[in-house]
Amino acid sequence: MKVPELFASNVFNRQIMQDKLPKEIYRSLLKTIDEGAPLDMSVANVVANAMKDWAVEKGATHFTHWFQPMTGVTAEKHDSFISPTKDGKVIMEFSGKELVVGEPDASSFPSGGVRATFEARGYTAWDPTSFAFVKDGTLYIPTAFFSYSGEVLDKKTPLLKSMAALNEQALRILRLFGNETVKRVYPTIGAEQEYFLIDRKMYDARKDLVFTGRTLFGAKAPKGQELEDHYFGAIKTRVSEYMKDLDEELWKLGILAKTKHNEVAPSQHELAPVFTSTNVASDQNQLVMETMKKVAGRHGLYCLLHEKPFAGINGSGKHNNWSMSTDTGMNLLDPGSTPAENGQFMLFLTAVIKAVNEHQDLLRLSVASAGNDHRLGANEAPPAIVSVFLGEELEAVIDSLERGVKYSDKGRKTMKLGVDTLPELPKDTTDRNRTSPFAFTGNKFEFRMVGASLSLAGPNIIINTIVADALRTFAEELEGAKDFNAALHDLVVRELKENGRILFNGNNYSEEWAKEAARRGLLNLKNAAEALPLFADKKNIGLFERNGVFTAREVVTRTDIMLENYCKVLNIEALTMIEMAKRDIWPAVNEYIETLCNTARSKKEAGAAAAADRRLIQKLSADNDAMFERAEALEGLLVEGKACGTxxxxAAFFAEKVIPVMCELRMYADGMELDTAAKVWPFPTYGDILFSM
Known part of the structure; x- marks a missing residue:
């Protein structure tokens, strides 16, 4: 099958709707999708029947309401289309009620205490803005998830609310500029997904990978990424076959998988899609991660999505390229050819700058997790300090505005490539800054702090809400202005001056920047335990309530959920380390020490030198004892942590007490790996895992 025929072949999209639905029903459904009009049950019944017929043609026998609880992954409960008849047979039925509302258990998902075990009733509600699709013999219906008493228990619902808030405030701004044609503004995302591929046998042989998704032990291999030979290098045959299979599976689901290449670290790769609406992009990224793992199994591989599966080489992120588009095809962050004279662009740009400066805490905590703590701040990802990169031209425009002088464009520069057969290329006025957490890249902002395994919903709920709030304050000021142009100028200049501390175009990795950021008063939240509690700050609760995204109770419960997840992840890692240290590494090293003792004894009897044997015996014995002591200390800390009240x-206890002991335990184990015979060591090494394909 050709790609155009393959693409979205398993998706109940607009084209299929138009083909399968009566015209009046189709038009009514589009009003619900595009304008948020209420969905009449009579329309839902017709849509449900057409959707069922189409799905059955695709081989589906079941349907599921596909939702995104606070676990960070998706959930689904499958029901068949069959309905019994009086003659003992069955027919295939699917009603509008079954399409619109489902009823999964609401007590077994994270709720922050909102739902008790005996309070089980919950509901899912169809999100018609994200197309249904067929996968593995089941019709998947994207839905929101909430409890019997109305509490929101998922990530989709607040994401949709944040998009609505941004739409409302952005339209107010566009009306001020005389734009009456735009009916809807929506944020868009292009999410670059990094991942590791390893041989499945290597994965199965590592308890730490199986239980935690990352290697808790592992000495650095003789070769890592220092030769810079893997990045954009030739793709190995086995990996290329996997990528081809992955593309086809994603295309069937209507996912615009566009770019694929090798990443910096050995065995690391990246997939990038085309931009689409934030809600759809979030749903599709969940499908991307799920499909990556599923397809890997077909090829005898395993896909690792942890932020730092291997120490000493780059970890994996998910670059969140965010912008704002209109239903008329306009990109509100496109500066055009003359950004200095583009008042509308400058106002939206200023809103983003203000939003990031005033809500550094929210942006930082939106990407905070136990896994991402290993990655942020290393020379592979942005640091924990949030800042905005704009590039030379926009920096010059802002400087001229602040100084009250006319901006003088020196003309577009060209880069001479030094190759006569190639033409001169126009120099982009905005260079890329891969060290910046929040970088403007021509017509979008790239939020580079998002971890590879994280749901896109969390960070984008924050971005949408904080930008909407900034636009709200701008609209309130400008709507009453007697001289709009003068008020616009004064507002932009004032806000850029007040929020200019967040702008930084230099090297975010440097120690000098950390000192300068501290001088500017920027936050440096170094780990999730520091960042996550700030979600429930009074100012943040006010922000979410003002924009209709979260209630105060929802903010508090989600704070607890995120903190509990952080602690649970670290608890699992600590328990896994203890088991591997005491049951695998300690006996393996003792076995090797015994072999060395026997060898040294034989050498002594033969009159041969055995000094090296004795030194190694002493070193391994001391290190093995020290590792065992750290494992026992870790056990004690896990017991002690149970007394923490909140x-x-x-979370603070894990960050300050538990993690340092885990690091010490690993240090001794990794050192012994280098001193122990390969045939005795109980796990595949980094060299085995990363260079086995």
């Missing part, structure tokens, strides 16, 4: 206190 999720925030427990």
């Amino acid at each position: 999720p925030a206190l427990l």
